[in-house]
Amino acid sequence: MTTEREIRLSSQQAAVVDHVDGPLLVVAGPGSGKTRVLTERIRYLLSNVPGHFRVLALTFTNKAADEMRERLADLGDARQRAFIGTLHSFCLDLLTERGKLVGVEGMPNIFEQFKDRKEILLNAIKDDPALEAELDQEGDAKARGKRVDAWLQGISWVKAHPITCAVIDDDLERRVLEAYDNGLRASNAYDFDDLLLLAYRLLSGNPKLAEFYQRLYKFVCIDEAQDLNEAQYAVICALCGESFKNVMMVGDPKQSIYGFNTSSPEYMDRFKAEFSAQLVGLTENFRSSKSVVDVARSLDSNYLVAAQLPIQGLVKLIVGDDEEDEAKRIVDQIQVLFDSGHPDVEGGIDPSKCAILGRTRFALLAIEKELRERSIPFYKRLTANHENESEVVDDFQLALRVVANPRDRLHFAALAKKWKVSEPDATNDAAKALASMASAAGSVSGRAAAVVAAVASVLRNTARLDLMPAFAVLTSYADKLDEDEKLPIYEDVEVFRQEWDQYLRSDSSTQTIAGFMSSKALGATQKASREGVALLTVHSSKGLEFDVVFIAGMAEGSFPDYRSSAGRELLEERRNAFVAVTRSKRLLYLSYPLTRMMPWGDRRRQSPSRFIQEAGLSQ
Numbered sequence: 001m002t003t004e005r006e007i008r009l010s011s012q013q014a015a016v017v018d019h020v021d022g023p024l025l026v027v028a029g030p031g032s033g034k035t036r037v038l039t040e041r042i043r044y045l046l047s048n049v050p051g052h053f054r055v056l057a058l059t060f061t062n063k064a065a066d067e068m069r070e071r072l073a074d075l076g077d078a079r080q081r082a083f084i085g086t087l088h089s090f091c092l093d094l095l096t097e098r099g100k101l102v103g104v105e106g107m108p109n110i111f112e113q114f115k116d117r118k119e120i121l122l123n124a125i126k127d128d129p130a131l132e133a134e135l136d137q138e139g140d141a142k143a144r145g146k147r148v149d150a151w152l153q154g155i156s157w158v159k160a161h162p163i164t165c166a167v168i169d170d171d172l173e174r175r176v177l178e179a180y181d182n183g184l185r186a187s188n189a190y191d192f193d194d195l196l197l198l199a200y201r202l203l204s205g206n207p208k209l210a211e212f213y214q215r216l217y218k219f220v221c222i223d224e225a226q227d228l229n230e231a232q233y234a235v236i237c238a239l240c241g242e243s244f245k246n247v248m249m250v251g252d253p254k255q256s257i258y259g260f261n262t263s264s265p266e267y268m269d270r271f272k273a274e275f276s277a278q279l280v281g282l283t284e285n286f287r288s289s290k291s292v293v294d295v296a297r298s299l300d301s302n303y304l305v306a307a308q309l310p311i312q313g314l315v316k317l318i319v320g321d322d323e324e325d326e327a328k329r330i331v332d333q334i335q336v337l338f339d340s341g342h343p344d345v346e347g348g349i350d351p352s353k354c355a356i357l358g359r360t361r362f363a364l365l366a367i368e369k370e371l372r373e374r375s376i377p378f379y380k381r382l383t384a385n386h387e388n389e390s391e392v393v394d395d396f397q398l399a400l401r402v403v404a405n406p407r408d409r410l411h412f413a414a415l416a417k418k419w420k421v422s423e424p425d426a427t428n429d430a431a432k433a434l435a436s437m438a439s440a441a442g443s444v445s446g447r448a449a450a451v452v453a454a455v456a457s458v459l460r461n462t463a464r465l466d467l468m469p470a471f472a473v474l475t476s477y478a479d480k481l482d483e484d485e486k487l488p489i490y491e492d493v494e495v496f497r498q499e500w501d502q503y504l505r506s507d508s509s510t511q512t513i514a515g516f517m518s519s520k521a522l523g524a525t526q527k528a529s530r531e532g533v534a535l536l537t538v539h540s541s542k543g544l545e546f547d548v549v550f551i552a553g554m555a556e557g558s559f560p561d562y563r564s565s566a567g568r569e570l571l572e573e574r575r576n577a578f579v580a581v582t583r584s585k586r587l588l589y590l591s592y593p594l595t596r597m598m599p600w601g602d603r604r605r606q607s608p609s610r611f612i613q614e615a616g617l618s619q
């Protein structure tokens with residue numbers, strides 16, 4: 001099933017890799033080598049197709065983009081001719097370069113945190129008597145808070161549907177959206193949804209600009225196409241205009257698990273119809289043992305596998321008396337595997353080869369406790385926004401935000417509150433404003449002075465942005481403190497330094513403070529860490545593979561979730577199970593507890609998930 005190349009490709013895969021011109025839809029099952037095919041196609045285009053062009057490769061996660069960049073690092077300079085990143089990062093670059101046409105001046109500053117967006121909306125409500133009166137109709141503070149959250153959700157929904165919600169009929173809804181957007185713009189800020197919405201408006205309203213990008217990016221590749229939503233598809237269509245067709249989409253409708261987030265595999269169908277795309281299937285499975293493939297097929301009888309590994313592997317059911325006992329049995333089994341290995345897993349089994357997946361974080365709590373008690377290393381997130389432990393590094397980040405965007409009143413106010421000083425007047429010179437805030441900062445003047453000195457050390461070097469001198473200032477401030485205070489500063493600085501390092505390696509076209517802060521907001525500066533057993537939700541396990549996979553909490557009501565007992569939701573639960581099962585390369589363990597403690601204190605009897613029953617598993 002393979003042809004001669006430096007990397008092994010099956011003939012199905014080679015046909016996709018060697019495809020040059022024209023729209024192509026690749027529908028590919030789990031383990032069929034989507035990542036390999038995408039990476040190798042980019043390599044093929046950059047190495048074999050003559051001409052001055054760039055390749056645009058859009059991934060679903062920053063992690064997938066990192067992986068693709070790493071695999072293509074050996075291309076040397078040619079690699080620079082590919083933009084590899086998420087659609088959000090691409091839109092950020094696009095708006096930075098050409099956003100003026102939709103009112104964006106320079107790099108868009110992103111308010112990524114829910115609490116910041118909420119504060120913007122609350123301030124906007126305070127400034128609008130009609131909205132304030134509307135909110136006052138809600139009885140108590142809790143009900144008002146809920147209404148504001150619902151408004152924020154509504155705003156996000158509208159922005160994620162730039163075509164179907166292009167016109168808002170409801171007066172109140174429109175007023176809330178305008179008030180919120182005006183509030184954001186007063187701080188010269190944007191939210192995540194704006195990146196796609198404004199990129200869509202920019203490209204669809206300026207066909208000449210879209211043509212420029214079509215000439216520049218002669219080839220467009222899109223990964224995980226089953227999880228596109230309307231805004232993302234709209235940006236892609238606006239980028240391509242009427243005539244550009246050199247788009248390849250790769251996806252697996254069977255792994256579509258973000259329906260709750262308005263994503264849908266329907267955009268793959270629309271792409272096929274609207275671009276008249278050629279359809280190719282990748283139907284081999286290079287990842288999973290026969291036993292695992294059998295369980296996947298029991299979940300979806302339409303999952304056809306043309307070729308698979310000649311390895312039997314194993315599927316087993318684990319039943320615990322309750323969640324604690326289930327956790328204990330899972331971890332017992334892991335320890336047996338560490339000690340004795342398994343003939344189908346080459347080179348023994350260590351923690352990094354194992355994953356324990358749950359439908360929700362809740363399903364993993366007892367297992368986390370058990371792993372901790374037995375000192376087995378594990379990680380719960382691939383990447384996570386680092387919460388600073390030290391005030392000085394936290395202050396420094398706020399200071400960088402306002403230096404990047406002096407109109408950011410929200411974070412100026414946050415810093416002023418922390419330093420117990422009054423907010424500065426509107427200014428264009430954030431460094432000067434910070435310095436006068438610091439000189440007024442009584443009890444925290446030493447810390448504030450260190451932050452100002454760190455900022456100054458960055459601004460001093462006008463030729464090239466470099467945060468390293470600031471890190472030196474922060475650690476030398478730490479050196480004067482007690483051990484207890486010193487340690488968190490060193491740790492926070494180290495994480496910050498790693499993020500800075502990651503940013504320097506990204507495909508971002510400009511290196512500025514605003515650029516760094518925006519990449520950080522998009523999560524693009526976080527490096528995935530994978531040390532120990534993976535303890536992940538099904539959603540965060542997407543795209544990963546492990547020799548040994550445990551899926552815990554597989555009882556009716558938990559997986560499938562009780563809120564998704566019928567219709568579309570139940571189908572999405574089934575796809576969740578399909579994604580979870582197909583993460584396994586060799587051994588698969590499904591488990592559930594016979595009884596479960598409900599949040600209100602009752603113990604409830606559990607029955608095995610229908611997915612366990614359909615797989616024909618019994619003890």
Ligand SMILES: Nc1ncnc2c1ncn2[C@@H]1O[C@H](COP(=O)(O)OP(=O)(O)OP(=O)(O)O)[C@@H](O)[C@H]1O
Nearest residue numbers: 008009010029030031032033034035036286287543
């Ligand atoms: N031609 C091949 N020969 C041998 N192994 C291969 C081949 N193609 C892919 N693989 C291996 O199969 C596994 C699955 O590949 P990959 O991760 O690219 O699949 P995928 O289609 O992205 O899967 P999923 O959609 O489930 O995340 C990887 O371990 C990869 O190295």
